Amino acid sequence: xxxxxxxxxxxxxxxxxxxxxxxxxxxxxxxxxxxxxxxxxxxxxxxxxxxxxxxxxxxxxxxxxxxxxxxxxxxxxxxxxxxxxxxxxxxxxxxxxxxxxxxxxxxxxxxxxxxxxxxxxxxxxxxxxxxxxxxxxxxxxxxxxxxxxxxxxxxxxxxxxxxxxxxxxxxxxxxxxxxxxxxxxxxxxxxxxxxxxxxxxxxxxxxxxxxxxxxxxxxxxxxxxxxxxxxxxxxxxxxxxxxxxxxxxxxxxxxxxxxxxxxxxxxxxxxxxxxxxxxxxxxxxxxxxxxxxxxxxxxxxxxxxxxxxxxxxxxxxxxxxxxxxxxxxxxxxxxxxxxxxxxxxxxxxxxxxxxxxxxxxxxxxxxxxxxxxxxxxxxxxxxxxxxxxxxxxxxxxxxxxx
Amino acid sequence: xxxxxxxxxxxxxxxxxxxxxxxxxxxxxxxxxxxxxxxxxxxxxxxxxxxxxxxxxxxxxxxxxxxxxxxxxxxxxxxxxxxxxxxxxxxxxxxxxxxxxxxxxxxxxxxxxxxxxxxxxxxxxxxxxxxxxxxxxxxxxxxxxxxxxxxxxxxxxxxxxxxxxxxxxxxxxxxxxxxxxxxxxxxxxxxxxxxxxxxxxxxxxxxxxxxxxxxxxxxxxxxxxxxxxxxxxxxxxxxxxxxxxxxxxxxxxxxxxxxxxxxxxxxxxxxxxxxxxxxxxxxxxxxxxxxxxxxxxxxxxxxxxxxxxxxxxxxxxxxxxxxxxxxxxxxxxxxxxxxxxxxxxxxxxxxxxxxxxxxxxxxxxxxxxxxxxxxxxxxxxxxxxxxxxxxxxxxxxxxxxxxxxxxxxxxxxxxxxxxxxxxxxxxxxxxxxxxxxxxxxxxxxxxxxxxxxxxxxxxxxxxxxxxxxxxxxxxxxxxxxxxxxxxxxxxxxxxxxxxxxxxxxxxxxxxxxxxxxxxxxxxxxxxxxxxxxxxxxxxxxxxxxxxxxxxxxxxxxxxxxxxxxxxxxxxxxxxxxxxxxxxx
Numbered sequence: 001x002x003x004x005x006x007x008x009x010x011x012x013x014x015x016x017x018x019x020x021x022x023x024x025x026x027x028x029x030x031x032x033x034x035x036x037x038x039x040x041x042x043x044x045x046x047x048x049x050x051x052x053x054x055x056x057x058x059x060x061x062x063x064x065x066x067x068x069x070x071x072x073x074x075x076x077x078x079x080x081x082x083x084x085x086x087x088x089x090x091x092x093x094x095x096x097x098x099x100x101x102x103x104x105x106x107x108x109x110x111x112x113x114x115x116x117x118x119x120x121x122x123x124x125x126x127x128x129x130x131x132x133x134x135x136x137x138x139x140x141x142x143x144x145x146x147x148x149x150x151x152x153x154x155x156x157x158x159x160x161x162x163x164x165x166x167x168x169x170x171x172x173x174x175x176x177x178x179x180x181x182x183x184x185x186x187x188x189x190x191x192x193x194x195x196x197x198x199x200x201x202x203x204x205x206x207x208x209x210x211x212x213x214x215x216x217x218x219x220x221x222x223x224x225x226x227x228x229x230x231x232x233x234x235x236x237x238x239x240x241x242x243x244x245x246x247x248x249x250x251x252x253x254x255x256x257x258x259x260x261x262x263x264x265x266x267x268x269x270x271x272x273x274x275x276x277x278x279x280x281x282x283x284x285x286x287x288x289x290x291x292x293x294x295x296x297x298x299x300x301x302x303x304x305x306x307x308x309x310x311x312x313x314x315x316x317x318x319x320x321x322x323x324x325x326x327x328x329x330x331x332x333x334x335x336x337x338x339x340x341x342x343x344x345x346x347x348x349x350x351x352x353x354x355x356x357x358x359x360x361x362x363x364x365x366x367x368x369x370x371x372x373x374x375x376x377x378x379x380x381x382x383x384x385x386x387x388x389x390x391x392x393x394x395x396x397x398x399x400x401x402x
Numbered sequence: 403x404x405x406x407x408x409x410x411x412x413x414x415x416x417x418x419x420x421x422x423x424x425x426x427x428x429x430x431x432x433x434x435x436x437x438x439x440x441x442x443x444x445x446x447x448x449x450x451x452x453x454x455x456x457x458x459x460x461x462x463x464x465x466x467x468x469x470x471x472x473x474x475x476x477x478x479x480x481x482x483x484x485x486x487x488x489x490x491x492x493x494x495x496x497x498x499x500x501x502x503x504x505x506x507x508x509x510x511x512x513x514x515x516x517x518x519x520x521x522x523x524x525x526x527x528x529x530x531x532x533x534x535x536x537x538x539x540x541x542x543x544x545x546x547x548x549x550x551x552x553x554x555x556x557x558x559x560x561x562x563x564x565x566x567x568x569x570x571x572x573x574x575x576x577x578x579x580x581x582x583x584x585x586x587x588x589x590x591x592x593x594x595x596x597x598x599x600x601x602x603x604x605x606x607x608x609x610x611x612x613x614x615x616x617x618x619x620x621x622x623x624x625x626x627x628x629x630x631x632x633x634x635x636x637x638x639x640x641x642x643x644x645x646x647x648x649x650x651x652x653x654x655x656x657x658x659x660x661x662x663x664x665x666x667x668x669x670x671x672x673x674x675x676x677x678x679x680x681x682x683x684x685x686x687x688x689x690x691x692x693x694x695x696x697x698x699x700x701x702x703x704x705x706x707x708x709x710x711x712x713x714x715x716x717x718x719x720x721x722x723x724x725x726x727x728x729x730x731x732x733x734x735x736x737x738x739x740x741x742x743x744x745x746x747x748x749x750x751x752x753x754x755x756x757x758x759x760x761x762x763x764x765x766x767x768x769x770x771x772x773x774x775x776x777x778x779x780x781x782x783x784x785x786x787x788x789x790x791x792x793x794x795x796x797x798x799x800x801x802x803x804x805x806x807x808x809x810x811x812x813x814x815x816x817x818x819x820x821x822x823x824x825x826x827x828x829x830x831x832x833x834x835x836x837x838x839x840x841x842x843x844x845x846x847x848x849x850x851x852x853x854x855x856x857x858x859x860x861x862x863x864x865x866x867x868x869x870x871x872x873x874x875x876x877x878x879x880x881x882x883x884x885x886x887x888x889x890x891x892x893x894x895x896x897x898x899x900x901x902x903x904x905x906x907x908x909x910x911x912x913x914x915x916x917x918x919x920x921x922x923x924x925x926x927x928x929x930x931x932x933x934x935x936x937x938x939x940x941x942x943x944x945x946x947x948x949x950x951x952x953x954x955x956x957x958x959x960x961x962x963x964x965x966x967x968x969x970x971x972x973x974x975x976x977x978x979x980x981x982x983x984x985x986x
Contacts, residue, residue: 088451090450192597192632221598
């Protein structure tokens with residue numbers, strides 16, 4: 001049984017620090033990586049202009065132990081994880097992401113990326129069900145063979161709707177309610193275009209300036225959605241607000257970030273450190289270099305946490321399923337969600353058993369292969385004895401293999 | 403009569419044929435055929451999810467092209483007039499697969515790799531009857547290989563760029579339009595989805611500015627396909643007007659109607675320009691190659707010039723150093739001789755020792771000059787070798803075997819040492835001097851004795867006068883001695899450090915005479931180094947050791963002889979340290 005990835009990474013870094021003590025710059029770089037180990041998880045929010053980065057950043061807000069940064073381009077140096085925003089889904093996203101992963105190690109362990117179909121409210125040509133169809137597309141893309149290999153999840157989210165829903169004011173609610181009070185036939189012609197909706201001549205019971213404000217906040221599809229929600233039972237402000245937030249997909253995104261990134265902070269940190277160390281060793285040749293590279297390679301290939309993480313993503317995406325008896329308990333509430341490194345029944349249940357052959361090929365099968373083979377690690381887990389509780393997130397113990 | 407653009411096109415075709423550019427000939431002939439074709443082929447292009455297909459559908463008011471959130475256009479769809487609705491997938495010249503017309507809008511086609519497949523949709527529409535052909539292209543930034551849309555440009559008469567009204571036109575789109583303008587100058591930018599945009603008017607204005615900045619004379623038309631389709635469904639004229647399609651359709655109709663008069667000449671001009679550029683390309687390449695060669699030569703010339711300046715400067719510096727070092731050395735050597743001469747004449751009477759002194763001095767000076775000259779030669783060889791090293795790096799055969807030679811009779815022209823005039827004391831002179839002294843004595847003692855009551859001139863006073871007279875003669879002779887000594891050649895201020903001598907000659911005389919005809923003095927003294935490096939050349943410079951030693955030996959030999967012959971007790975020291983050994 002190999003040691004935990006964070007321990008291995010820490011050990012490799014301190015070892016590299018000793019090896020590079022005669023090269024001040026390289027040593028400083030290693031020291032920087034060691035410092036980063038202690039720092040909060042850095043999640044970069046990247047995407048083309050007008051993809052909705054800033055709004056999303058505002059909605060994700062600060063979470064403890066996480067720093068979000070906004071950037072127009074990838075790759076993002078110093079980021080442990082990436083939210084890649086794209087207004088339009090497509091295979092080209094996979095190519096962009098693959099191109100951005102410069103190192104082989106990074107490419108072999110694509111556990112740091114979530115693709116976000118931002119501006120999901122504008123899908124479906126602005127129809128009321130735009131958000132719903134965006135969510136379906138995201139779910140389909142999650143199983144797309146090209147996207148699977150570059151990201152952990154595809155989530156549709158509209159930060160605009162989420163923000164507007166969360167901060168819906170009483171006057172806005174009142175205006176929407178009075179609009180919804182009219183019959184569908186009456187309002188329909190004014191909801192055809194923004195021009196018509198904000199037209200001062202339009203005989204609707206809401207002031208044009210307020211209408212313009214609503215469009216500004218929700219967008220025309222958002223207004224259509226809000227009116228539909230009001231007519232179908234979410235009458236109060238709280239209900240409407242809750243519905244808008246729920247439909248915005250932001251909760252899905254937060255869940256994904258929590259389950260795939262934040263809970264795995266030590267592993268993601270260790271991964272970035274190992275990738276950085278790999279780049280450093282390749283750039284600054286050293287007598288110990290070959291040994292370090294081999295150790296790095298082994299660490300990432302054997303790192304069962306990374307395989308676990310890939311498996312977790314596959315489970316989330318529905319690319320694979322747990323046996324029915326396990327599904328109930330593992331899905332019952334946030335408390336028993338799969339957690340990295342730390343002990344807990346749920347964790348042990350997911351961890352591949354010791355008898356399982358480790359290696360790159362196994363890793364690929366676990367995360368990216370066909371559905372039939374993907375179940376094998378689970379079978380192993382079921383047969384094998386429960387793994388001992390994981391070590392603390394970052395200890396100074398010596399890694400067993402090093 | 404053929405229009406002028408056709409003549410130009412034909413001439414260009416001839417020119418291309420004459421230069422054997424069959425590819426260009428084929429391209430131009432294709433364009434010629436297309437331009438003469440009365441149909442107007444409009445390429446609908448744009449990036450992903452801008453609403454291209456929906457736009458085409460809205461223009462023809464039928465689901466002719468695939469629309470949807472996920473399924474983008476994968477193969478070009480050619481929408482043209484037909485008496486009955488029809489759809490055919492064309493995968494090759496003879497490979498035409500009919501497709502049910504109703505399914506066209508939901509068709510998810512995979513473009514065969516490397517194939518030039520396209521979908522042909524025929525619709526019975528009045529708009530299309532005039533010859534308008536719309537080609538819905540896959541997205542510019544889609545999964546299709548780059549250049550896919552560009553390939554279609556050669557078969558197009560106009561380009562219709564579709565851009566979402568909720569954002570300004572991007573660099574990618576502008577770049578494509580610039581490229582498109584080179585083969586298809588008729589460009590129309592359509593802003594779609596204005597129904598969902600709040601400030602599409604401002605966006606349209608900004609886009610016009612962007613296009614103007616990029617030098618693209620393109621129309622910007624804001625439209626909403628959704629409004630148009632809805633208007634068609636509900637037969638709502640007002641909504642159709644809001645959709646902005648009336649203007650777009652009018653524009654396309656006008657293009658179709660004026661193709662021969664307006665579009666064809668422009669297109670022909672653009673295509674001809676491009677073809678001529680590509681004809682001239684080899685020539686330009688040649689020119690740039692020649693320019694590159696010229697640049698290389700200029701660079702190497704510049705390098706040579708720098709090198710030449712470097713060795714010339716180096717030579718000038720070395721020669722200046724050499725001149726000052728040689729001068730200092732010579733002066734140093736002569737100064738030592740002069741010091742010896744000084745000391746010698748401090749005690750000796752030149753008149754008595756002159757005959758032995760003159761050859762000694764001459765020999766010493768000669769030795770000094772020879773050593774100095776030898777050193778000069780050696781140094782100059784060293785300089786020559788150093789400069790030659792630089793030159794040899796460039797051209798080894800540029801150097802002669804020897805650069806410097808020793809003239810045979812360097813010192814032949816040295817003049818004989820002139821004997822100075824020492825003068826003689828005549829009897830009268832002696833008597834007069836004696837009298838001058840005795841007179842004082844007589845008067846002084848006369849006065850003294852007269853005080854004692856004796857007459858002024860008495861025996862005592864005359865005796866005193868005689869005694870004074872003797873002393874005065876000696877004193878006068880002594881007073882003359884320095885003058886006589888001063889007359890000896892080689893004495894000067896250089897030889898008398900710190901001593902204030904009443905009758906000093908100008909410094910030049912002695913070394914000037916000694917060195918005459920031998921090593922020529924450089925006129926202005928340009929000492930740049932501190933004289934501590936007395937023995938001359940700096941570290942790497944050979945100090946002419948042979949000459950130095952020979953010179954020293956010469957001195958010693960001469961002084962030995964002088965000592966034995968004339969009681970000169972000190973050898974001429976070449977080193978200041980030796981002076982302490984001189985017996986007094």
